[in-house]
Amino acid sequence: MDSIRVTLTDGKSVEIRRGSQINELASALGVNGDVIAAKVNRQLVDLSRALEEDCSIEWVSRESADGLDVLRHSTAHLMAQAVQSLFPGTQVTIGPTIEDGFYYDFKREQPFTPEEIEKIEARMEELAKANLKVTREEMPKSRAIELFRKLGENYKVAIIEEIPEETVSLYRQGEWVDLCRGPHVPSTGVLKAFKITTVAGAYWRGDEKNEMLQRLYGTSWPDKAKLKEHLRLLEEAQKRDHRKLGRELDLFSFHPVAPASPFFHPKGAIVYNQLISYVRSLYVRYAYEEVITPQILDVELWHRSGHYDHYRDSMYFTEVDERQFGVKPMNCPGHTLIYSSRKRSYRDLPLRMADFGRLHRYERSGVTAGLTRVRSFSQDDAHIFCAPDQIESEISSLIKMLREVYRTFQFGDMQVKLSTRPKDFIGDVEIWEKAEAALGQALSKERIDYQVNPGDGAFYGPKIDFVVLDALRRGWQLATMQLDFFLPERFELVYTSAGGTDERPVMIHRALLGSIERFMGILIEHCAGAFPLWIAPVQVRILTVTDDHKDYAKRIFEELRNAGWRVELDGRNEKLGYKIREAQLAKIPYALIIGEKEVQAQTVAPRRRGGENFPPLGVAEFIQKLRSEVAQEKGAA
RNA sequence: GCUGGCGUAGCUCAACGGCAGAGCAGCUGAUUUGUAAUCAGCAGGUUGUAGGUUCAAGUCCUAUCGCCAGCUCCA
Numbered sequence: 001m002d003s004i005r006v007t008l009t010d011g012k013s014v015e016i017r018r019g020s021q022i023n024e025l026a027s028a029l030g031v032n033g034d035v036i037a038a039k040v041n042r043q044l045v046d047l048s049r050a051l052e053e054d055c056s057i058e059w060v061s062r063e064s065a066d067g068l069d070v071l072r073h074s075t076a077h078l079m080a081q082a083v084q085s086l087f088p089g090t091q092v093t094i095g096p097t098i099e100d101g102f103y104y105d106f107k108r109e110q111p112f113t114p115e116e117i118e119k120i121e122a123r124m125e126e127l128a129k130a131n132l133k134v135t136r137e138e139m140p141k142s143r144a145i146e147l148f149r150k151l152g153e154n155y156k157v158a159i160i161e162e163i164p165e166e167t168v169s170l171y172r173q174g175e176w177v178d179l180c181r182g183p184h185v186p187s188t189g190v191l192k193a194f195k196i197t198t199v200a201g202a203y204w205r206g207d208e209k210n211e212m213l214q215r216l217y218g219t220s221w222p223d224k225a226k227l228k229e230h231l232r233l234l235e236e237a238q239k240r241d242h243r244k245l246g247r248e249l250d251l252f253s254f255h256p257v258a259p260a261s262p263f264f265h266p267k268g269a270i271v272y273n274q275l276i277s278y279v280r281s282l283y284v285r286y287a288y289e290e291v292i293t294p295q296i297l298d299v300e301l302w303h304r305s306g307h308y309d310h311y312r313d314s315m316y317f318t319e320v321d322e323r324q325f326g327v328k329p330m331n332c333p334g335h336t337l338i339y340s341s342r343k344r345s346y347r348d349l350p351l352r353m354a355d356f357g358r359l360h361r362y363e364r365s366g367v368t369a370g371l372t373r374v375r376s377f378s379q380d381d382a383h384i385f386c387a388p389d390q391i392e393s394e395i396s397s398l399i400k401m402l403r404e405v406y407r408t409f410q411f412g413d414m415q416v417k418l419s420t421r422p423k424d425f426i427g428d429v430e431i432w433e434k435a436e437a438a439l440g441q442a443l444s445k446e447r448i449d450y451q452v453n454p455g456d457g458a459f460y461g462p463k464i465d466f467v468v469l470d471a472l473r474r475g476w477q478l479a480t481m482q483l484d485f486f487l488p489e490r491f492e493l494v495y496t497s498a499g500g501t502d503e504r505p506v507m508i509h510r511a512l513l514g515s516i517e518r519f520m521g522i523l524i525e526h527c528a529g530a531f532p533l534w535i536a537p538v539q540v541r542i543l544t545v546t547d548d549h550k551d552y553a554k555r556i557f558e559e560l561r562n563a564g565w566r567v568e569l570d571g572r573n574e575k576l577g578y579k580i581r582e583a584q585l586a587k588i589p590y591a592l593i594i595g596e597k598e599v600q601a602q603t604v605a606p607r608r609r610g611g612e613n614f615p616p617l618g619v620a621e622f623i624q625k626l627r628s629e630v631a632q633e634k635g636a637a
Numbered sequence: 638g639c640u641g642g643c644g645u646a647g648c649u650c651a652a653c654g655g656c657a658g659a660g661c662a663g664c665u666g667a668u669u670u671g672u673a674a675u676c677a678g679c680a681g682g683u684u685g686u687a688g689g690u691u692c693a694a695g696u697c698c699u700a701u702c703g704c705c706a707g708c709u710c711c712a
Contacts, residue, residue, distance in 0.1 A: 103707095111640075111641055111642095112641090114642095198706055198707070199641070199642090199706085199707085200640075200641070200706055200707030200708070201639070201640025201641060201706095201707065201708060202640080202707070202708050202709095203639080203640090203708060203709075206708070206709070207708095207709080208638075208639060208708070208709050208710090212639070212640050212641095212708080213640095213708095214640085214641090215640095215707070215708080217706095217707085243704095243705095247647095247648080248648085254703090254704085255703095256685080256702065256703050256704095259702090259703070259704095306712070307712075309712080310712035311711095311712050313710095314710090314711080314712090361711090363710090363711085364638050364639095364709080364710070365638070365703090366638065366639070366640095366707085366708080366709080367638095367708095367709080367710075367711090368704095369704095369705085458712065459712075460712080486712095543671095543672090545669085545670070545671055546669045546670060546671095547669060548669080573668080573669065573670085574669095574670080574674095574675085575668095575669090575670045575671090575674085575675065576670065576671050576672060577670090577671085577672060577673060577674070578670090578673080578674055578675080579672090579673095580671095580672050580673055581672090581673035581674055582673085582674090583673090584672095584673060585673080591672085593671070593672070595671055596671085597671085605671090605672090607672065611672080611673085613672070
């Protein structure tokens, strides 16, 4: 008998008939029903795949990352099948998986209405219940093209024509067929928990010159409970939406007269300024020097910096005295002018120049959003002018600084990407390679796992991007460290070396928080508007029980205010429960209850946001408590 | 910029093409209250803006501004 040997993940191996299907092996071994695919020699395949050679096999359950991917991809197919059965004439294009879900792009003249989406979901349920077998079939490209041409699927034909291999694979479920690499679940009954989430337009192949398709987004999970949890998280994210909280907490607003440009109200301005003064405090320790530079500069400068050629569409211009000026979208050109305001020596380097200057960038109307994408903002921006051999230590120190920042704001893990030399680049290959090596070494030295994106750097230098995960496990790119060989060249920056020769410095563009506006938006969502004590616009609110306690409460209020705390007095003629509720909803860290007992004992009774009550204590002790809490939050350096 | 959706009181939301409404917030008064909402009254609007259709438009049509979900872009 012709048999082959299959090695399992536990190291055991079994002998089976050559050509038998994986699922036969699975049922023979009594493998868990959660298995929806397998990895044969580490390659993900269908359970219906026949085994022809000795191999290793690993079961892929629907709970695993690979399994979820298969599940979602199959759900995308299920959706496409539903759409085509309901709306004949609709063409399919592509339907990949994405984080937490999938989408499928369709060519159809009319957009999908909410009612139609409900119908599609209902049909998907039916098709899943029918438990249609999903089968794989391979055929030569020419036959596949013929098949899809007959079906009127012009996009699929275009896709197949671009596939280099001679054979392609098709998947069928019921009457429906789609071109797909696979693998897929064995039958549609495996799909139990899915939902179409949104509908949107999308261009064929992502190019806005191409025709627009209708994209349906969906999500799919191993079971209903997981789907529900996912939807709950989405809802939670909506509750934390900084645009909603910004209004509710009276932090900022927008007005049509200045699209995508926030107005920070008094409370929002406090948060904003707290962020800046926090970064300033780091600048003292990390030896930065802050500068202030003009808002509007002659276009001649922007020509020289290259911004006019490459970035003009994102800039604002104005004319005064028949001279053209550009509103600055970045601080760097201004900083090079300060650099070259006098002769620099190697002793001056590294020169770390920080600037909280206001920047203006025109962003197309469709891309702006709340605080996270605005047209007017400032950054915790700095430019480090250094010698090439100082790059590594500068990056190293930047990473330390970054770690400090993330600890303070309690962001979780970070993902790091190193982007290297693109095809179009300026400067010497040798300098590039040295610089990339320096960046990599600094990352390794700081024990940071990173991913290399080859060719993804800007033409003027390699860069490192840092993505942090917030409380809802959403990723945000905040910090970036960008090397620049180009601007020093353009502005002919030099320093005198120890040997007396003129040398060219390297510039490092870097930001930790990124734009303050954007960071504030992210922070609001990260902490759901409940800012840590040191940032909270109002840190303490004093609540009187009755009017009789107002005089004493006023004294406490003044004592706290004179000690520098942001404090409010709620002496309104309302019930205590009402005032507590309002203080809680305003997310104020501490409510101080002042009633008869406190007046008698000359104490205050603190209630922490969230409901925890502390035993009454004197004002001085309370201030001490606040101080130590802030010190702890900011983290001792 | 493109595709789609949405703009009604400060906020959240009602109103078959037929008299623009409610709750909360605000203001006034009563109540003097101990850990998440005391009661009553008053006020609040050119329904984003500009045109059009209609006897009649918040509702239908066109344009425009803004917002939202995506696409795209982020030297």
